[in-house]
Amino acid sequence: MKLTVDISKYPLADNYIEPIKGFIEQLHRHDGLHIITNTLSTQVFGDYDTVMAALQDCIKWSFQEYGKVVFVCKFLHGDLRP
Numbered sequence: 085m086k087l088t089v090d091i092s093k094y095p096l097a098d099n100y101i102e103p104i105k106g107f108i109e110q111l112h113r114h115d116g117l118h119i120i121t122n123t124l125s126t127q128v129f130g131d132y133d134t135v136m137a138a139l140q141d142c143i144k145w146s147f148q149e150y151g152k153v154v155f156v157c158k159f160l161h162g163d164l165r166p
Contacts, residue, residue: 085132085161086127086129086130086131086161086162086163087130087131087132087149087159087160087161087162087163088127088128088159088160088161088162088163088164088165089124089127089128089129089130089135089157089158089159089160090125090126090127090157090158090160091125091126091128091139091155091156091157091158092124092125092126092144092155092157093107093126093153093154094151094153094154094155094156095152095153096151096152096153096154097110097151097152100109103131103146103149103150103153106124106149106150107142107145107146108121108163109127109135109142110142110145110146111126111128111138112140114134114137114138114141114142115125115134116131116134116164117130117134117135117138118130118164120166127160127165129141129163129164129165130163133148139157142165144153
């Protein structure tokens with residue numbers, strides 16, 4: 085099954101750019117994902133299990149690395165690449 089996720093990260097810190105870039109870099113380390121980043125959010129496309137495993141890993145890494153962070157996600161069934 086294919087999955088599309090639209091995810092936004094809001095670090096609760098003055099230096100917010102570094103944690104956002106770090107999260108996106110961590111996502112790119114996972115194989116099998118198609119990632120599109122824009123100024124508002126990041127879209128992740130791929131197989132359901134692959135996407136969810138990558139998100140679980142990257143969100144956990146982000147909490148451990150940067151502390152308090154808010155993630156806002158939308159999950160859509162299918163590969164909805166533009």
